[in-house]
Amino acid sequence: MKITGCCRIHQNEVLVNGKKYFTSDKNQHEELSMQLYRFLKTEYPKFYKMDLLSKMGWLATEIVCQTIPTISKFADDEIALLFANSHSCSESDERFNHSFKVENSPSPSQFVYTLPNILLGELAIRHKWYGENLFTILPEFSAEHFSSHAGIFIPQKAKALFCGWINLFPVTDVFVFFAEANSETSPGILDSKEIEHWYKIIK
C-alpha cells in the first residue's frame, strides 16, 4: 500500500502532503478549528455541533479527500477507518462532567461525544462510508501501529484505508493519511518508515 495523501496539523500549522497549507494566528484548538473550517469554504452545518476531537479529525480528513479526487472511485464500504489517540475523548469527558458537577444539568449533547469513535461516525455520515471502523488508544503516536494494523482490514475487508492520529493534548497533534493499494506494493503492507516520514515533517 502507498500513502496517496496526508494532512498534518501541529500546533497552529497545517501541512498537506508536506506542503504548507494554512497557518493559524491562534494556538487554541477551538479557534484553529474554526479558522481552518472557514478556510476550507465547505458548508457542513453539522460541523458546529461536533466536539473538538471530531472537528479536528473531520477537518484533516476533509482536506485529504479534497486532494485525492480518486477517493470517489471506491465503493461505499471499501474504505476502512483506523484512528487512534492517547487520551480518548477526555476533552468531551471534562465538558460532560462539568455539565453535571458544576452546571447541575447533565448534558445529553455532550454525553454523546464521550466516546472517541463518535469521530468515525461523523466521518461515515459525511462521506456515506459504510465500511469497517476501529478506534484505538495508544500511549503515543506510533507509525508501527498503523503499519502493523492495516492488515486487520486490508485486503479482506477493505481496499483502502484512512488512518488518523488525533491528539489534542498537550498540543494539537493531528495526522491523517489515506493509503491504497498500487501496482508496486502488496496490499495490507504499509511501510512504517513512510508513515513516520510524513508524520515527522513537522514535530
Added chain:
Amino acid sequence: MIYIGSETILSPNGNVVDCFKKIAEKKSGVSKIPGNGFKGESFYCSMYLENRPDFNTLAAQTIEQLLQKSKANLLTEESTLLIISTTKGDLSKGFENAIISPAKFLYEKLKLKHFPLIISNACASGVMAINAAAAFIENKQYQNIIVLGIDMITDFIVYGFQSLYAISDEHCKPFDNDRKGINLGEGAGAVLLSASKDVFTSTPVCFLGGSSSNDANHISGPSRTGEGLFRSINKTFNSAGIKTEDIDFISAHGTATVFNDEMEAIAFNRLNMQHIPVNSFKGFTGHTLGAAGVIETALCITCMHENKLLPSAGYYNKGTTVELNLIKDAASATINTVLKTASGFGGCNASLLLQKIK
C-alpha cells in the same frame, strides 16, 4: 483455523458458570440501586453490592481466571498479545489517563511482551476486539490473543444515559413491547483466540469470521433500516461461507431501548433470520458497554458446549414491528453455529460467527 475459548466472566453475578446457571434458571442479575440517579432516582443495574473490586484488580483477576483454562506461560510469550476492550476505562485515574492507565498496569504486572492494544469503539468494542484478534492471528502477526472486555458503572455513565432518557427504572425488557431502556451493568469478560488448539485446557470452538459496518446515518441513533448491522452480518456470512439456514442461535445486542431493538429486528428480518432462536443477555447482565461483546461471546461458547438455548430475560410480548423468535425458556438444542452481534453509538455495528469444532 482460528480457535476461541477459555471463556471467562468475572461479574457481580459471579463467573461464567454461575452466570450460565442463573440465566438458565431465570434468576435476575440486576437489582434496584437506591438513589443512584442524578436526582436521587433509583435505577436497576447489575453492580457489585459488596466487595467491589477496583478496575485494575478486576482486570487482572479476569485474566488470571482465563489462564487457569489455558496452557501455562501463555501470557509472557513473544507471540501473545492482550487486547483490551473498554469504553471508559478507569475514570478514577482522570479523564486523560482513564484508558491508558489500566493498560500500563497490566503490561507491568503481568510482564507482557507487548503493550496491550486498546480498542474503544462504543458498545461494539468487544465484538470488534475479537474480530481484530482473529485478523492478527490469520495474518500470523500473533499466535495467541487474549481479549479482555471491561467496564465499570460510574455516576458519569449513569447520568449520561439518564440525560438521554435511555435508562430504565425497572428491569430492562429487550425486544419486549413494554421496554423502557437499558439497565447498566459492570464486570469483565475474557476469551482466548489462538491458531493452535493445544493452548486451551478445555475444548474451544472455531471463529469463522467477523466484520463491522457503519450506519453512516446518525451518531447516537441507530439506523431505521438496520443498514449497518445488515451489511456487517452479510459480510461476515460471505467471508465465512455461511448461510442463514446454518445459524442455530443468535446472541443479539438487545439493549432494550425502543430504537435499538427495532433496528436489530429489522436487520434480522432483512436477512430472513426471524425464525432463528434469538436472545439478549442484557436483561440478566445489564449493559456492560465495552465488556458486553466479550461477556456475551463467552456465554455463547458456554451455550454451544452445553447445547442449551438461554432465555432472553425480560421478554414477554412481541415489541418490534417485525417478527423475531425470542427464547422465553431455557431449552436443549444442538447448537453448532452461532451469530453474535453488537451495535453502538457512532453508528457502529459488528458481528462474528462461532462454530463447534467438527
